[in-house]
Amino acid sequence: MSAAEVTVQIELPGESGRLAGFVLLAAFLLSFGFIRMSTRLMRSPKVPWWPGSVTTGGIHVHHLVFGIVLLMLAGFLGFALQPGDPWLEVLAAAFGVGMGLTLDEFALWLHLDDVYWAEEGRSSVDAVIIAALLGGALLLGFTPLESGDTGSVLGIAVLVGLDLGCSVIAALKGKYTSAVVGVLIPLVAVVAAIRLAKPGSPWAQRRYAEGSGKLARATARNERSRRRYRRWQDRIGGAPSPAEPSERA
Numbered sequence: 001m002s003a004a005e006v007t008v009q010i011e012l013p014g015e016s017g018r019l020a021g022f023v024l025l026a027a028f029l030l031s032f033g034f035i036r037m038s039t040r041l042m043r044s045p046k047v048p049w050w051p052g053s054v055t056t057g058g059i060h061v062h063h064l065v066f067g068i069v070l071l072m073l074a075g076f077l078g079f080a081l082q083p084g085d086p087w088l089e090v091l092a093a094a095f096g097v098g099m100g101l102t103l104d105e106f107a108l109w110l111h112l113d114d115v116y117w118a119e120e121g122r123s124s125v126d127a128v129i130i131a132a133l134l135g136g137a138l139l140l141g142f143t144p145l146e147s148g149d150t151g152s153v154l155g156i157a158v159l160v161g162l163d164l165g166c167s168v169i170a171a172l173k174g175k176y177t178s179a180v181v182g183v184l185i186p187l188v189a190v191v192a193a194i195r196l197a198k199p200g201s202p203w204a205q206r207r208y209a210e211g212s213g214k215l216a217r218a219t220a221r222n223e224r225s226r227r228r229y230r231r232w233q234d235r236i237g238g239a240p241s242p243a244e245p246s247e248r249a
Contacts, residue, residue: 011242018139019085020092025135027096028103032128035063035104040238043117067101070094103127117241122230125237130177131176137184162186167192174201 041050044232074095077083083091106127108114115121170180170192182189196218197203208215 020088020136021139024092024096024099025139027093027134028099029132030094031097031100032104033100033102033209036180039116043238047058061122062102062105062108062114064105067104070098070147074098099131100128103131117238119240121240122233122237125233126177128236130180133177134184142184147151149195163189166190166193169203172197172201172203174198175201196221 012151021050038050041047042052044050074091078088078091078095081087104124105116106124107118107121108124110123111120113120116124163183166186166189167182170176170182170189173192173195175192175195176196178188182192196214197208199208199215199219199222204215204218208218
């Protein structure tokens with residue numbers, strides 16, 4: 001068989017796998033929504049009756065800890081037992097809850113500091129959005145090659161290369177979310193690769209001259225997009241606390 005006659009076929013998960021994936025994604029989003037609502041209520045002076053954080057022996061236990069424990073337990077039991085229905089869905093739900101609790105404090109593992117309500121804490125919301133988009137895309141069957149696609153190695157290599165190339169260009173333009181999602185949904189990567197780069201990105205620094213019209217348009221567009229995105233971040237995760245004067249310096 002020649003290289004041109006090689007057949008490539010991608011098998012998508014069966015019904016059981018899809019159900020487990022749906023349960024995992026739903027548990028992930030619900031647990032993130034609950035814990036974020038809980039922390040916002042704890043922060044609000046209008047709801048003094050809402051239970052506070054867990055503290056033991058003078059040590060503040062972040063919900064990240066419970067999320068990691070759930071991830072380890074559900075992952076180990078899933079690999080070790082490889083259960084069928086309904087325990088597969090039960091473990092998927094536990095894994096999803098662990099994901100929600102862990103990614104809600106993504107900024108903590110990124111900065112190694114409790115920046116939950118600081119400006120840097122917005123990265124936790126970003127991580128949850130990216131994880132939800134990727135999980136949803138996989139659950140709906142979005143892949144660079146659809147199930148049953150066949151063709152020559154050369155043709156498939158070209159399609160995958162174009163998809164990855166557009167994702168790389170999107171990343172160079174500072175559009176990291178689009179670059180990641182674009183690996184599974186090529187149209188997202190193509191649109192991000194065509195549009196103007198974000199100012200300050202490697203692409204803009206090399207290709208947009210200081211004072212040029214392209215840089216001015218990119219800056220204006222980025223400011224509009226950033227304001228819209230921050231409003232959504234604040235609605236999902238709550239607005240960060242104002243920085244102290246010493247932190248602004």
